[in-house]
Amino acid sequence: MTALVAVVSCTTEKKAPVNPFFAEWQTPFGVPPFDQINDGDYIPAVDSAIALAKTEIASITASAEAPTFANTISSYDRGGQLLNKVASVFYAQAGANTNDSLKAIEMELAPKMSAFGDEVLLNAELFRRIKTVYDNRAGEQLNEEQLFLLENLYKSFVRNGANLNTEDQEKLKKLNLEISVLAVKFNQNVLSETNDFKLIIDNEADLAGLPESVITNAAEMAKADSLEGRWVFTTQKPSMIPFLQYADNRDLRKKLYDAYLNRGNNHNQYDNNQVLADLVRLRADRAKLLGYKTHAAINLENRMAKTPENVFNLLNGLFSRSQKVALRERDEMQKIVDSEGGKFKLEPHDWWYYAEKLRKAKYDLDENELRPYFSLDNVRDGVFAVANKLYGITFTRIENIPLPHPDAQAFEVKEADGSHLGVLYMDFFPRESKSQGAWCGGYREHRILDGKEITPIVTIVGNFTPPAPDAPALLSMDDVTTLFHEFGHGLQSLFAANTYSTTYPAQDIVELPSQIMEHWATDPEVLKMYARHYKTGEVIPDELVEKIKNSSYFNTGFDNVEIMAASLLDMAYYSLEAPVNIDVQKFEKETMKKLGLMPEIEPRYRSTYFLHIIDGYDAGYYVYTWAAVLDNDAFEAFREKGIFDQATASSFRKNILEKMGIMDAEQQYKNFRGREPQIEPLLKNRGLN
Numbered sequence: 001m002t003a004l005v006a007v008v009s010c011t012t013e014k015k016a017p018v019n020p021f022f023a024e025w026q027t028p029f030g031v032p033p034f035d036q037i038n039d040g041d042y043i044p045a046v047d048s049a050i051a052l053a054k055t056e057i058a059s060i061t062a063s064a065e066a067p068t069f070a071n072t073i074s075s076y077d078r079g080g081q082l083l084n085k086v087a088s089v090f091y092a093q094a095g096a097n098t099n100d101s102l103k104a105i106e107m108e109l110a111p112k113m114s115a116f117g118d119e120v121l122l123n124a125e126l127f128r129r130i131k132t133v134y135d136n137r138a139g140e141q142l143n144e145e146q147l148f149l150l151e152n153l154y155k156s157f158v159r160n161g162a163n164l165n166t167e168d169q170e171k172l173k174k175l176n177l178e179i180s181v182l183a184v185k186f187n188q189n190v191l192s193e194t195n196d197f198k199l200i201i202d203n204e205a206d207l208a209g210l211p212e213s214v215i216t217n218a219a220e221m222a223k224a225d226s227l228e229g230r231w232v233f234t235t236q237k238p239s240m241i242p243f244l245q246y247a248d249n250r251d252l253r254k255k256l257y258d259a260y261l262n263r264g265n266n267h268n269q270y271d272n273n274q275v276l277a278d279l280v281r282l283r284a285d286r287a288k289l290l291g292y293k294t295h296a297a298i299n300l301e302n303r304m305a306k307t308p309e310n311v312f313n314l315l316n317g318l319f320s321r322s323q324k325v326a327l328r329e330r331d332e333m334q335k336i337v338d339s340e341g342g343k344f345k346l347e348p349h350d351w352w353y354y355a356e357k358l359r360k361a362k363y364d365l366d367e368n369e370l371r372p373y374f375s376l377d378n379v380r381d382g383v384f385a386v387a388n389k390l391y392g393i394t395f396t397r398i399e400n401i402p403l404p405h406p407d408a409q410a411f412e413v414k415e416a417d418g419s420h421l422g423v424l425y426m427d428f429f430p431r432e433s434k435s436q437g438a439w440c441g442g443y444r445e446h447r448i449l450d451g452k453e454i455t456p457i458v459t460i461v462g463n464f465t466p467p468a469p470d471a472p473a474l475l476s477m478d479d480v481t482t483l484f485h486e487f488g489h490g491l492q493s494l495f496a497a498n499t500y501s502t503t504y505p506a507q508d509i510v511e512l513p514s515q516i517m518e519h520w521a522t523d524p525e526v527l528k529m530y531a532r533h534y535k536t537g538e539v540i541p542d543e544l545v546e547k548i549k550n551s552s553y554f555n556t557g558f559d560n561v562e563i564m565a566a567s568l569l570d571m572a573y574y575s576l577e578a579p580v581n582i583d584v585q586k587f588e589k590e591t592m593k594k595l596g597l598m599p600e601i602e603p604r605y606r607s608t609y610f611l612h613i614i615d616g617y618d619a620g621y622y623v624y625t626w627a628a629v630l631d632n633d634a635f636e637a638f639r640e641k642g643i644f645d646q647a648t649a650s651s652f653r654k655n656i657l658e659k660m661g662i663m664d665a666e667q668q669y670k671n672f673r674g675r676e677p678q679i680e681p682l683l684k685n686r687g688l689n
């Protein structure tokens, strides 16, 4: 191993300038030296890293010693560190700061990474050693984490084809490779389609109904596009949603919403219909080859849900409850349309506009009244304060540290006793180089290496409402809960207590740490802590807090219907048995028809831009709902004892946040709650009971 490292450093000495991935990073806390990394560094770094990782595997399989946990599992876990180092920076940058050259590299890396992954997972000698350790596991004195790692590692090799014959393994490699390339293509197409459409307004009358701040933002967008004097709206949510909520011009609302809905479905070079059809077909073929009925069956095996049937039961039950509520919401809105003399039936692009009117009429609440209390800095400091009250941790801004993008901010996170816990980056605003949505990622994950603790470097990326020239970024309620959500993922990474870097979190518990944080975001006690007027510093008035509380069931039918519809669409694709041959538009339409989805609501994501179901949440969009059962039930534990109860917080940290991926998820939950999760709190909190 020492010799190998020497080879790598030799190569770098010849090169000038040095590829930063081959050096120890001399930065504060060892964060990536973003300012020194050039696009051209990635491919050579990945190539060397893969070569190194291969030799690491070879040294395990060449061992003459009988396989043990130490010489096989631990060594396997130690390998690939350089590859992790390069990949974590590359994929974070490709998601948040991409450009044409990174897009090309991403495309070039997909087959390389896929081929390397298969080379490891289909390495017969490596699998033989892992299986031997697994079969002999009772004979070694393994602790709980080691046993969990071993069992899951063994099963993941089996699930990924280790037991197939050579001919089938070759077929599998080919399928994996095709899938990996298509997944990148799908992602890049969505970004291009999102950036391509602009609703340009040059007639001021078409802005009627829009709040001043929304108009100012649209004028800024136009300026940035050299369209001075006009107004630009995009399909990015911070731009689109206010337009849908407030613009009186119904035709333009339709135009913008249709553009959003048809991303990837415009019969151009970025069309995703065939890409998705191929992905679904290949994944079904892959499942069959591996001896499973469907792709969903593979993905669910290792999760809390266990089978597609369990997922369908949960989703279908919630869908019918939700649609009953949504139909009532629709009828209430139709009444407004009729009373205003509108001679039309409510359509999907009308929903936000009339929902806002309904909110005003029913709860006397205008979402725009809230924004001044939700300046980004206040919300960010609010979530820090919540974490401090729960876990005692503190956040200190770091000024002189490399940033992944000039807009990003960095914080040092410390335990109550002042010891270092990790680094947290936050990068808030939309830009064309950034993917849609919000996420939490990392540049370095927690582990223990040679007795030394490696601390995490976490990043939260969002597309929140940007600042205007005369005002700070004033967030929507949705932005606020999203920020709390992603921060919850961040906390989990910061508190991770794993020894080994190979962890196996059941995906349907992963959204528990994030979604539970949303409950604090809107709690009256917490609102009083952070929601202050950005101009006057005045704490949010009781009357507004009361209105937020009263309107907690506002639009709940719609929210749940669109999520259930999207979750069921995902499950429908991946419940298809090979051979699959579908027309995506037809399949989506038929699936929604079979479900009985009301025509006034579209699934939360339509097929050709449903990024979740491409990589990571394929047969997995349901996990948000699965985890919602958990987070509502778990938050009840806080409600019972007080939302800042120290014993409950400490148990949540110890049993849930620290143990993610290193012990059985059901057991984790039971250890925290003292019993199995119950669905009633979710039904109650969403007004579906």
Ligand SMILES: [Zn+2]
Binding pocket: 485, 486, 489, 511, 514
């Ligand atoms: Zn999440």
